[in-house]
Amino acid sequence: MAAPIRLVAAVRPFEGFLVALRAQSQRPSLATQTARSFSQGKPFWKVSNLGKKLLLASSVTLTGVTLATVGQSLWPLWQSVYAGSVVKPEITPSRRVRMDTDNSGLKLTLFQFQTCPFCCKVRALLDYYGFSYDIVEVNSVTKKQINWSKYKKVPILTADGIGEDGFLQLNDSSVIMSILESWRHNPQQSLEKYLECYVCIESEEKGKKVYDFPNRYFIMFFDRTNLPTTVEQRQEERKWRKWTDDHLVHMLSPNVYRTPSEALQAFNYFSKVGEWEQNFSTVERLVVIYTGAAVMYVLGKLLRKKYNLKDDVRESLYEACSDWVKAVGKKRMFMGGDQPNLADLSVYGVLNSIEGCQAFQDARNNTNIDVWYKRMQTAVKSHAGAHPLQKTA
Numbered sequence: 001m002a003a004p005i006r007l008v009a010a011v012r013p014f015e016g017f018l019v020a021l022r023a024q025s026q027r028p029s030l031a032t033q034t035a036r037s038f039s040q041g042k043p044f045w046k047v048s049n050l051g052k053k054l055l056l057a058s059s060v061t062l063t064g065v066t067l068a069t070v071g072q073s074l075w076p077l078w079q080s081v082y083a084g085s086v087v088k089p090e091i092t093p094s095r096r097v098r099m100d101t102d103n104s105g106l107k108l109t110l111f112q113f114q115t116c117p118f119c120c121k122v123r124a125l126l127d128y129y130g131f132s133y134d135i136v137e138v139n140s141v142t143k144k145q146i147n148w149s150k151y152k153k154v155p156i157l158t159a160d161g162i163g164e165d166g167f168l169q170l171n172d173s174s175v176i177m178s179i180l181e182s183w184r185h186n187p188q189q190s191l192e193k194y195l196e197c198y199v200c201i202e203s204e205e206k207g208k209k210v211y212d213f214p215n216r217y218f219i220m221f222f223d224r225t226n227l228p229t230t231v232e233q234r235q236e237e238r239k240w241r242k243w244t245d246d247h248l249v250h251m252l253s254p255n256v257y258r259t260p261s262e263a264l265q266a267f268n269y270f271s272k273v274g275e276w277e278q279n280f281s282t283v284e285r286l287v288v289i290y291t292g293a294a295v296m297y298v299l300g301k302l303l304r305k306k307y308n309l310k311d312d313v314r315e316s317l318y319e320a321c322s323d324w325v326k327a328v329g330k331k332r333m334f335m336g337g338d339q340p341n342l343a344d345l346s347v348y349g350v351l352n353s354i355e356g357c358q359a360f361q362d363a364r365n366n367t368n369i370d371v372w373y374k375r376m377q378t379a380v381k382s383h384a385g386a387h388p389l390q391k392t393a
């Protein structure tokens with residue numbers, strides 16, 4: 001069972017494209033939208049609206065054919081595992097991470113896409129603190145593995161054996177990080193109690209569900225007085241966590257898919273990380289890689305406009321990396337001082353999601369991020385924060 005479930009990671013890079021398509025369908029018309037998008041500057045490719053339509057239509061067709069081919073072999077398996085119940089079904093994890101040092105007693109499962117930056121943030125925290133956890137790779141098209149959940153994004157972290165439903169569901173990468181950090185500081189309080197502090201405001205924008213968690217960047221200390229950090233440190237940590245979600249993350253797609261060859265290189269990297277070779281036939285894998293690269297190359301250009309990145313998108317990426325390095329400063333190992341705080345783990349997680357891509361290699365060569373990044377890599381991979389977890393649990 002593990003191998004087929006892992007296979008779904010392979011289609012993950014199409015997720016952004018499909019989300020964009022869904023958004024397209026809710027807009028007045030493609031012609032109006034593209035006219036609006038490019039009214040401020042010259043389009044990067046000189047085609048008419050009809051040409052753009054054809055480009056998108058052919059991408060959709062190619063993507064559809066690819067996904068249908070890939071999905072066909074998995075569908076019977078998914079059907080047998082999921083009954084569509086609201087109760088979280090038993091599911092065989094794609095991977096299990098076990099740490100001897102984890103005495104937390106928490107039974108955690110991370111529902112994720114392997115290369116999603118938000119999921120990488122959560123994994124950075126779990127690994128740094130040495131939590132044991134299971135990973136369930138979610139199919140980014142059908143999302144079958146999270147059928148049981150009303151919240152349809154990843155990451156989702158569940159803690160089994162807690163609460164009325166027999167499990168607790170934590171949504172949103174920043175909320176998950178804040179709850180685990182709060183709990184780590186005071187495990188005498190239950191996870192349930194911490195979860196109550198992160199109210200979710202649900203609304204609809206253009207027919208799509210939008211979730212806001214106003215407290216997502218706050219660590220909860222309740223009435224504790226001798227806090228481990230100062231007010232200024234906590235403010236700084238919150239500011240840069242928010243910057244990571246609102247700014248840094250938007251550098252990724254336009255940079256990773258900047259040119260056709262970089263888009264192809266990125267897809268080959270995703271293929272390696274997602275172990276596509278083991279799970280796809282050669283034809284399927286090549287179709288996914290080449291179609292995906294073409295689609296994401298186009299989408300990357302649209303995202304550059306949307307997020308106001310510079311014409312040379314690398315400049316925006318370098319600027320973001322340099323801003324972060326400057327904020328950490330020369331006197332500190334990490335923003336958190338001698339140990340990473342949640343801002344360090346967030347920035348690291350987001351950059352880690354593109355570690356094997358040319359864009360990040362260029363950022364390492366052209367900014368001073370490498371020293372801090374290597375420190376973080378060592379800290380996370382060696383589970384350097386595992387000791388406090390063991391001590392407090």
Ligand SMILES: N[C@@H](CCC(=O)N[C@@H](CS)C(=O)NCC(=O)O)C(=O)O
Pocket residue numbers: 015019113116117118152153154155171172173174
């Ligand atoms: N604010 C959320 C964002 C999560 C998010 O956008 N996840 C994407 C994957 S990278 C997703 O699940 N998209 C699916 C969808 O929007 O339907 C977080 O920090 O966890």
